[in-house]
Amino acid sequence: MAANQTLQRRQSQLTRGHLPSYAVWVVLGASVILGAALASLIGFSVVGWAVISAVVFVIAATLVTAVAEGERKAKDRLVTYLVYGAFLIALLPLVSVLWTVLQRGVPGLSYNFLFTSMNGVTGATDNQALENGTPVLGGAYHAVLGTLQITLWATLISVPIGLLTAVYLVEYGAGKNLTKAITFFVDVMTGIPSIVAGLFAAALFALLFGPGTRTGFVAAVALSVLMIPVVVRSTEEMLKIVPNELREASYALGVRKWRTITNVVIPTAISGIASGVTLSIARVIGETAPILVTAGFASSINWNVFSGWMSTLPTFIYYQILTPTSPTAPDPSTQRAWAAALLLILMVMLLNLVARFIARMFAPKTSR
Amino acid sequence: MSKRIDVKDLNVYYSKFLAVEDVNINIEARSVTAFIGPSGCGKSTFLRTLNRMHEVIPGARVEGEVLLDGDNLYDTAVDPVTVRGQIGMVFQRPNPFPTMSIRDNVLAGVKLNNKRMSKSDADDLVEKSLSGANLWNEVKDRLARPGSGLSGGQQQRLCIARAIAVSPQVILMDEPCSALDPISTLAIEDLINELKAEYTVVIVTHNMQQAARVSDKTAFFNIAGTGKPGKLIEYDDTTTIFNKPSIKATEDYVSGRFG
Numbered sequence: 223m224a225a226n227q228t229l230q231r232r233q234s235q236l237t238r239g240h241l242p243s244y245a246v247w248v249v250l251g252a253s254v255i256l257g258a259a260l261a262s263l264i265g266f267s268v269v270g271w272a273v274i275s276a277v278v279f280v281i282a283a284t285l286v287t288a289v290a291e292g293e294r295k296a297k298d299r300l301v302t303y304l305v306y307g308a309f310l311i312a313l314l315p316l317v318s319v320l321w322t323v324l325q326r327g328v329p330g331l332s333y334n335f336l337f338t339s340m341n342g343v344t345g346a347t348d349n350q351a352l353e354n355g356t357p358v359l360g361g362a363y364h365a366v367l368g369t370l371q372i373t374l375w376a377t378l379i380s381v382p383i384g385l386l387t388a389v390y391l392v393e394y395g396a397g398k399n400l401t402k403a404i405t406f407f408v409d410v411m412t413g414i415p416s417i418v419a420g421l422f423a424a425a426l427f428a429l430l431f432g433p434g435t436r437t438g439f440v441a442a443v444a445l446s447v448l449m450i451p452v453v454v455r456s457t458e459e460m461l462k463i464v465p466n467e468l469r470e471a472s473y474a475l476g477v478r479k480w481r482t483i484t485n486v487v488i489p490t491a492i493s494g495i496a497s498g499v500t501l502s503i504a505r506v507i508g509e510t511a512p513i514l515v516t517a518g519f520a521s522s523i524n525w526n527v528f529s530g531w532m533s534t535l536p537t538f539i540y541y542q543i544l545t546p547t548s549p550t551a552p553d554p555s556t557q558r559a560w561a562a563a564l565l566l567i568l569m570v571m572l573l574n575l576v577a578r579f580i581a582r583m584f585a586p587k588t589s590r
Numbered sequence: 591m592s593k594r595i596d597v598k599d600l601n602v603y604y605s606k607f608l609a610v611e612d613v614n615i616n617i618e619a620r621s622v623t624a625f626i627g628p629s630g631c632g633k634s635t636f637l638r639t640l641n642r643m644h645e646v647i648p649g650a651r652v653e654g655e656v657l658l659d660g661d662n663l664y665d666t667a668v669d670p671v672t673v674r675g676q677i678g679m680v681f682q683r684p685n686p687f688p689t690m691s692i693r694d695n696v697l698a699g700v701k702l703n704n705k706r707m708s709k710s711d712a713d714d715l716v717e718k719s720l721s722g723a724n725l726w727n728e729v730k731d732r733l734a735r736p737g738s739g740l741s742g743g744q745q746q747r748l749c750i751a752r753a754i755a756v757s758p759q760v761i762l763m764d765e766p767c768s769a770l771d772p773i774s775t776l777a778i779e780d781l782i783n784e785l786k787a788e789y790t791v792v793i794v795t796h797n798m799q800q801a802a803r804v805s806d807k808t809a810f811f812n813i814a815g816t817g818k819p820g821k822l823i824e825y826d827d828t829t830t831i832f833n834k835p836s837i838k839a840t841e842d843y844v845s846g847r848f849g
Contacts, residue, residue, distance in 0.1 A: 397648060468685055470643065470681065471681065471686075472698070472702060473646060474681075476674040476703065477702040481703065485701075486687060489689045490688060
């Protein structure tokens with residue numbers, strides 16, 4: 223008798239009861255129907271329906287699994303669904319915010335909005351637009367320019383300071399008391415409320431150039447106070463994970479320490495540093511309070527960060543909502559505010575994409 | 591272009607801890623010298639003092655003299671960077687620069703020091719160094735590819751090419767084959783045999799067959815116990831060390847018996 227004929231088909235010793243893959247969908251369908259029934263008992267609403275269905279589904283799926291596949295699988299399933307549930311709950315506010323901003327912002331996002339300022343736009347203009355049904359005039363061009371200029375200057379100030387601080391901390395100051403002090407103060411700086419940073423910059427420039435000095439540059443200084451600790455921390459972490467072997471390889475070739483840092487250590491870590499810098503920009507681009515006390519508010523275009531008041535998108539939104547251009551008809555202002563909010567989100571998203579692109583471009587290549 | 595190294599009364603410290611005590615050794619030019627001994631006996635530490643890489647570690651210091659053709663490396667006026675330019679080093683794990691291509695890895699010693707070099711000179715140097723490391727035929731078609739894409743053995747030979755591209759007098763190797771397979775190890779050992787025609791080679795190894803195969807002279811280091819300093823026990827021709835060592839500890843170690 224051939225050996226393979228002795229192998230009869232039988233229940234494997236290694237398997238247990240196993241639910242078919244469609245079982246989950248059946249349970250889900252039943253739960254949704256049951257959920258609808260239960261929800262209508264207490265007064266039907268979509269939210270109630272979803273919540274009750276979800277609870278019923280988790281309980282039912284766990285019970286069914288416990289009966290068919292055993293206790294361990296049931297626990298696994300329960301925890302899996304709870305994790306999914308936590309994820310969905312965490313996602314809700316994000317989706318909701320995006321949806322609201324898109325819904326209210328898109329109508330206001332016109333060429334006119336993007337490329338004109340609020341210069342000459344008065345309450346009368348808004349009232350007229352509303353009466354005649356013509357497009358809303360006035361836009362956030364000046365605020366976009368202000369945001370870009372102030373953020374650019376803040377980056378120009380913070381990146382060199384933050385980068386050099388991190389280089390000192392990792393490459394030169396290991397174990398020194400100064401390093402401990404810097405690390406401590408950087409941690410403290412991370413926790414500074416943004417309004418305090420704004421007041422600091424305002425007070426500093428009031429001392430240097432007389433009271434009431436409000437320019438884009440003062441705002442940039444305020445923002446850099448907020449940015450520097452973030453840049454230092456992220457750069458420090460990135461420099462720390464550069465393997466020591468690379469530094470030693472470079473020293474062993476007779477390369478000086480500073481050239482090793484600029485040509486080996488920083489290029490190896492550059493992708494992480496770049497994304498850290500971008501994240502720090504994303505952190506400060508939405509700041510409102512420090513801009514208000516340092517750059518004031520403007521409704522016309524200002525190309526010069528060193529003189530005159532300046533608007534950014536957050537302060538633009540703030541003023542459009544708080545003091546509508548036309549007090550009797552706030553709708554055009556509200557529309558502009560939502561459009562500006564959408565623009566701000568788009569800018570931050572774009573920044574994140576740029577950061578990912580930079581990170582990929584500079585990342586050490588490993589392909590064969 | 592190779593120089594001899596004479597070490598006189600060298601004590602090596604990590605902060606207050608004496609890691610290697612009272613080493614006296616004369617390393618001949620154009621020869622291969624192997625350091626053997628149990629883990630933690632200070633052979634790698636001692637090797638790193640020969641090109642002043644030891645002091646890269648915070649708190650590490652050295653007492654005594656290391657003479658490179660009569661010039662003391664540890665003279666106060668000596669710039670460690672000059673020393674490392676003359677005494678190259680290959681590490682235990684292959685460590686090509688991940689951001690650089692194969693070609694740039696070979697030229698790293700030149701480029702990172704910001705020396706100007708014409709393209710044809712650079713091409714010649716790349717070919718000469720890679721040929722010297724027996725790697726040219728394997729990578730000549732992909733010099734622009736990243737060095738980290740090579741196999742472990744190729745990466746290690748790339749590191750050797752990178753070390754000889756700065757034309758050093760001495761090449762130190764810290765267990766260069768411990769992360770490699772037997773075939774790559776053989777390639778490196780052949781290479782060491784060729785290198786000694788032009789360079790002074792010092793190699794640390796845990797593999798006694800390797801020491802017996804590649805080296806002209808062998809130094810045996812040992813340690814009396816944990817926390818005690820490592821010492822140079824015996825230093826002689828490799829054949830003597832492996833066949834007729836004069837000290838019992840050496841004989842126990844090379845024959846695989848301990849204690």
